Amino acid sequence: MNLESHLRARREAGARLLVPYVTGGLGHDWTDVVRAVVDAGADAVEIGIPFSDPVMDGPTIQAASQRALDAGATPTSILADARTLDVGIPLAVMTYCNLVFHAGCVRFAEALRDAGIAGAILPDLPLGEIGEWADAADAADVETVMLAAPNTTDERLAAICARSRGFVYGVSLMGITGERASLADSATRIASRAKAATDLPVLLGVGISTPEQAAEASTVADGVVVGSALIARLLEGGGPAGAHELIASFRAALDASD
Amino acid sequence: MTDLNVPARGRPVVLGAPGPEPTVRGRFEDFGGQFVPETLIPALEELEREFRAAWASDEFRAEFADLLTSYAGRPTPITECHNLSERLGVRVILKREDLTHTGSHKINNVLGQALLTKRMGKQRVIAETGAGQHGVATATACALFGLDCTVFMGAVDVERQALNVWRMQLLGAEVVPVQSGSRTLKDAVNDALRDWVATVESTHYCIGSVVGPHPYPWIVREFQRVVGDEARAQCLAALGADPDVVVACVGGGSNAIGTFTGFVDGPARLIGVEAGGLGIESGRHGASVARGVPGILHGARSLFLQDEAGQILEAHSISAGLDYPGVGPEHAALAAIGRAEYVSATDDVALEGFRLLSVCEGIVPALEPAHAIGWLARAVGDEVPLGSTVLVTLSGRGDKDAAQVAEILRQRDA
Ligand SMILES: Cc1ncc(COP(=O)(O)O)c(C=O)c1O
Numbered sequence: 001m002n003l004e005s006h007l008r009a010r011r012e013a014g015a016r017l018l019v020p021y022v023t024g025g026l027g028h029d030w031t032d033v034v035r036a037v038v039d040a041g042a043d044a045v046e047i048g049i050p051f052s053d054p055v056m057d058g059p060t061i062q063a064a065s066q067r068a069l070d071a072g073a074t075p076t077s078i079l080a081d082a083r084t085l086d087v088g089i090p091l092a093v094m095t096y097c098n099l100v101f102h103a104g105c106v107r108f109a110e111a112l113r114d115a116g117i118a119g120a121i122l123p124d125l126p127l128g129e130i131g132e133w134a135d136a137a138d139a140a141d142v143e144t145v146m147l148a149a150p151n152t153t154d155e156r157l158a159a160i161c162a163r164s165r166g167f168v169y170g171v172s173l174m175g176i177t178g179e180r181a182s183l184a185d186s187a188t189r190i191a192s193r194a195k196a197a198t199d200l201p202v203l204l205g206v207g208i209s210t211p212e213q214a215a216e217a218s219t220v221a222d223g224v225v226v227g228s229a230l231i232a233r234l235l236e237g238g239g240p241a242g243a244h245e246l247i248a249s250f251r252a253a254l255d256a257s258d
Numbered sequence: 259m260t261d262l263n264v265p266a267r268g269r270p271v272v273l274g275a276p277g278p279e280p281t282v283r284g285r286f287e288d289f290g291g292q293f294v295p296e297t298l299i300p301a302l303e304e305l306e307r308e309f310r311a312a313w314a315s316d317e318f319r320a321e322f323a324d325l326l327t328s329y330a331g332r333p334t335p336i337t338e339c340h341n342l343s344e345r346l347g348v349r350v351i352l353k354r355e356d357l358t359h360t361g362s363h364k365i366n367n368v369l370g371q372a373l374l375t376k377r378m379g380k381q382r383v384i385a386e387t388g389a390g391q392h393g394v395a396t397a398t399a400c401a402l403f404g405l406d407c408t409v410f411m412g413a414v415d416v417e418r419q420a421l422n423v424w425r426m427q428l429l430g431a432e433v434v435p436v437q438s439g440s441r442t443l444k445d446a447v448n449d450a451l452r453d454w455v456a457t458v459e460s461t462h463y464c465i466g467s468v469v470g471p472h473p474y475p476w477i478v479r480e481f482q483r484v485v486g487d488e489a490r491a492q493c494l495a496a497l498g499a500d501p502d503v504v505v506a507c508v509g510g511g512s513n514a515i516g517t518f519t520g521f522v523d524g525p526a527r528l529i530g531v532e533a534g535g536l537g538i539e540s541g542r543h544g545a546s547v548a549r550g551v552p553g554i555l556h557g558a559r560s561l562f563l564q565d566e567a568g569q570i571l572e573a574h575s576i577s578a579g580l581d582y583p584g585v586g587p588e589h590a591a592l593a594a595i596g597r598a599e600y601v602s603a604t605d606d607v608a609l610e611g612f613r614l615l616s617v618c619e620g621i622v623p624a625l626e627p628a629h630a631i632g633w634l635a636r637a638v639g640d641e642v643p644l645g646s647t648v649l650v651t652l653s654g655r656g657d658k659d660a661a662q663v664a665e666i667l668r669q670r671d672a
Contacts, residue, residue, distance in 0.1 A: 076567070097293055129283070
């Protein structure tokens, strides 16, 4: 299933887009968590493939990654699990580029395709280094989502939007993942700049912690990615039911915001 | 800086001409690059721009050379080790980075980066540290220049390098114990990068070795090449020729690349000594060239210790400064083209080197260069032919390690 066409269709139907992030291999029931967030109204799901040294992640996702790794999660095991997910919406993986280059770009891209994964988000693979991966991903029909930061120049933003597939990931603040008390001022600014530069869906992520913040972000952006807030719930033992409840509350806030 | 500080000893430092830039996108052969979050790209571009301009400017180079002379105590001498030479059957010459202010080569790089920080108009500096030498050097330069300083240090290293923690605090730096991952140098770099992603507009990340994203491996090499450039001129004056063999320990690889750069276009064999830890076969070591595979960590493609899936493994070394599961990209390139050789010395061999240099020459080395000394002592007659002339970079002095080594030796003797 194509990430971009699905998200465009949802946007055209008037929806604010909601993409929860779930760490692959976090708990034996992590695929049930994915099913739960889909049931609660997700438009796509981001599946984290944990890496030992996640420099874009704060303590919450670091802890989840470590827990999954300690339980034996590998890219292979997570993709094997993901393959069993038939959830009717597109899935994307979020991981760090060492795991991709270690496997080999072509092998990794083909493994994603074979597992039914539509997209890939690699936060440490900027535009200047994208070539080898982008060729492999394009050939395997894997959509590479590019990130744009608050301090990205206009010139780079245009290039990022042109190279991005699926959607454009606007990093809402200067910083790493983790919950924040309020939506950063930089969030709506980068969203509106990205919206002006592309017709692709633009989602804001990093630090979107509450349904209220999600609704506020979506006044400009087409939607949000919700990571640490969900992972914190899972680390507390919330399980699929807790995930469902939390994501349903985000869905309700987004649906009410028009 | 100030004309009152006329150097009391030695001649002023004369910097060599700038070395070659890495090729497109910061590559040394296939290694290097800029694998970082988008947020850091503008800062790396600014840093590259500023460094290129600074390094081409006579004024900047004069200011740097003056600091190296009047503040850091350069040039450092070379010392011929008569007793050790007699004992080993090779002519051993040390490049004495242990005699610099703060006691290791780290000060060279830090003074250069502090000047760059000023030039970029930033007020806050962050750094990672393993042994604490780079942290101390950074805290020192920040005190000198009136910059705010935060040093990330693995919680394990905070324990084993207590003296340096205290020195950093005395110098006004904040020391943040890092609790993530293996709680050593690799994790300190991770947390420094995480801080930088949030503070990049006002903060300079002063990386301590020839690692990290482009332009760091290039900048740090250029600031450290004074070690090798001086040593080569000194060897030429003393020996009339290059030494046969040039040896340096390799953590991230800054003292080694600084040394090698001075000799790379000559005939000398270049040998980097990595941490062999409990033995290469034990799997608990820091020998990233010997046992690492190509990968991407801390912003660069280089050689890293990894498992089959590509997760980075913990390194192990008796010395906090070599306890890193990777190596700078230029070393990976020198190994790939066969211009430098990489060997390893175990914890025990390093302790032998530590004792040997102390007893023979009255020079207590840091545990990091003790790996180079210990390796050499065992390699003579084998990898290093009898009668060779060998230059070893003594990258730092052993005061910081005295308590740790005393404790280890006490336990062994008990
Ligand atoms: C004295 C000394 N030598 C060597 C090193 C290793 O660093 P590098 O390989 O960058 O020279 C350190 C690092 O802390 C050190 O303190």
